[in-house]
Amino acid sequence: MSNLWSGRFDSAPNAEVFDFGKSLGVDKRLIDDDLTGSRAWAQALGKAGVLTPADTNAIVSGLDAVRAAVHADPTMLDRADDEDVHAFVERELVARIGEAGKRLHTGRSRNEQVSVDLRLYLRRRIPALQGGVVSVIEAMVAQADRSGQATMPSYTHLRRAQPVLVAHVWLSHVAALRRDWDRCETARREADLMPLGSGAIAGTSYPIDTEFLARTLGFSRVTLNSIDTSGDRDFVASFLYACAMCMTRLSRLAEDVILFTSEEFGFFELADEVATGSSLMPQKKNPDPMELVRGKAGRAIGVLAGWLATMKGLPLGYNKDLQEDKALAFGAEDDLAGCLMTCAAVVRTLTPRPAVMRQAASGLLLATEVADYLVGRGLPFRTAHEVSGKIVRELYESGRDFSSLDLQNWQRYHPLFEEGVFQAITPEAAVAARLTPQSTGPGAVDAAITETKRWVRGLPAPPA
Numbered sequence: 001m002s003n004l005w006s007g008r009f010d011s012a013p014n015a016e017v018f019d020f021g022k023s024l025g026v027d028k029r030l031i032d033d034d035l036t037g038s039r040a041w042a043q044a045l046g047k048a049g050v051l052t053p054a055d056t057n058a059i060v061s062g063l064d065a066v067r068a069a070v071h072a073d074p075t076m077l078d079r080a081d082d083e084d085v086h087a088f089v090e091r092e093l094v095a096r097i098g099e100a101g102k103r104l105h106t107g108r109s110r111n112e113q114v115s116v117d118l119r120l121y122l123r124r125r126i127p128a129l130q131g132g133v134v135s136v137i138e139a140m141v142a143q144a145d146r147s148g149q150a151t152m153p154s155y156t157h158l159r160r161a162q163p164v165l166v167a168h169v170w171l172s173h174v175a176a177l178r179r180d181w182d183r184c185e186t187a188r189r190e191a192d193l194m195p196l197g198s199g200a201i202a203g204t205s206y207p208i209d210t211e212f213l214a215r216t217l218g219f220s221r222v223t224l225n226s227i228d229t230s231g232d233r234d235f236v237a238s239f240l241y242a243c244a245m246c247m248t249r250l251s252r253l254a255e256d257v258i259l260f261t262s263e264e265f266g267f268f269e270l271a272d273e274v275a276t277g278s279s280l281m282p283q284k285k286n287p288d289p290m291e292l293v294r295g296k297a298g299r300a301i302g303v304l305a306g307w308l309a310t311m312k313g314l315p316l317g318y319n320k321d322l323q324e325d326k327a328l329a330f331g332a333e334d335d336l337a338g339c340l341m342t343c344a345a346v347v348r349t350l351t352p353r354p355a356v357m358r359q360a361a362s363g364l365l366l367a368t369e370v371a372d373y374l375v376g377r378g379l380p381f382r383t384a385h386e387v388s389g390k391i392v393r394e395l396y397e398s399g400r401d402f403s404s405l406d407l408q409n410w411q412r413y414h415p416l417f418e419e420g421v422f423q424a425i426t427p428e429a430a431v432a433a434r435l436t437p438q439s440t441g442p443g444a445v446d447a448a449i450t451e452t453k454r455w456v457r458g459l460p461a462p463p464a
């Protein structure tokens with residue numbers, strides 16, 4: 001068996017062990033990036049006078065021919081028996097253009113090649129994930145718009161806390177998802193460094209114009225140190241972190257959707273198209289897709305922790321352990337893309353039940369409003385809190401809420417209660433009383449919706 005390094009060895013590799021080390025099944029996903037990086041490398045070699053113009057041209061057109069062949073028949077990669085995508089490309093190139101193809105790897109190592117490939121890959125793929133985040137945000141903004149002035153309870157400790165606008169709840173997820181978008185951007189920026197010129201570890205002995213390579217490949221900067229570059233996969237960790245964080249977010253969203261669409265809450269109805277039935281219980285309408293999102297978040301976190309564990313013991317420079325990065329990164333990417341698509345589809349098709357939500361927002365959770373009403377009439381807050389607490393205790397014991405009190409009842413608790421109390425102690429009044437820009441006050445929520453739409457419009461166009 002001949003491979004990229006057989007010259008040094010007396011015997012052929014143990015076939016099973018060689019197969020164990022193969023990565024083509026995973027890194028075939030880097031084919032376009034490997035061709036892109038190799039094309040630029042050939043041009044840099046030509047520019048440095050290492051390759052003749054004829055050889056440079058032959059390699060460049062040979063690589064373009066390999067690309068065309070792979071695009072025409074992607075199964076080529078499944079049938080190939082090469083160690084990795086780099087070996088695949090080199091073999092295909094030499095098969096097409098002969099001797100000149102064997103000059104492509106001059107001054108270059110697979111250690112930097114795999115780094116440039118993965119950096120190119122993440123740089124062009126992360127925007128698609130960011131687009132997925134934006135789709136979820138848009139579905140939420142549409143729900144926020146649709147909900148108008150509808151109210152629902154907010155929860156702390158999963159106990160009813162205070163009335164809020166339904167739109168405010170959607171915007172809370174939006175605010176968090178925007179941080180996820182930013183984390184993706186940070187990961188993309190970290191991938192945006194050009195590693196070629198690092199060689200296997202010590203750099204290359206040809207006068208390669210690394211700025212030319214960076215420009216040609218669309219990178220903003222060149223890496224700083226060849227030793228660091230050959231063993232650096234921090235950018236993979238950053239990507240996995242961005243994915244794990246976003247998956248954690250979607251898991252919490254999924255949990256909210258699962259709860260709020262349950263019989264117990266009944267705040268929203270799950271669309272049939274994104275629900276599943278039971279093979280046994282005819283009444284069931286299960287939120288399987290949301291449960292899967294919640295479940296996959298566990299794996300995303302495990303992948304991040306696993307990758308950090310792989311990196312932590314490595315000595316300087318490249319080590320084959322690093323080959324494990326791609327299966328993790330591609331898996332994290334696929335899972336996140338699927339979860340974002342699913343969440344957008346579920347949120348987009350939720351039907352709100354405003355009457356149920358308002359009812360749930362109308363009970364004893366208006367107790368803060370009762371206290372604030374008395375404060376507005378001059379009572380110190382601590383005293384008002386106590387008065388309101390006493391009313392709550394008595395109403396709770398008799399299974400009633402504030403709406404069961406007439407003016408006489410109110411005044412029995414405190415003489416400061418007057419006619420106006422009936423208008424003040426409603427979910428709508430509670431919401432309208434909130435004044436800060438982060439609050440559920442209708443003006444603030446309106447402004448937040450407008451600001452979110454402006455943010456979406458200002459984003460860079462999604463990649464083709």
Ligand code: ARG
Pocket residue numbers: 023027084110111114318320322323324
């Ligand atoms: N398949 C390898 C990887 O993914 C490419 C680099 C191999 N370098 C080496 N010296 N074996 O890391």
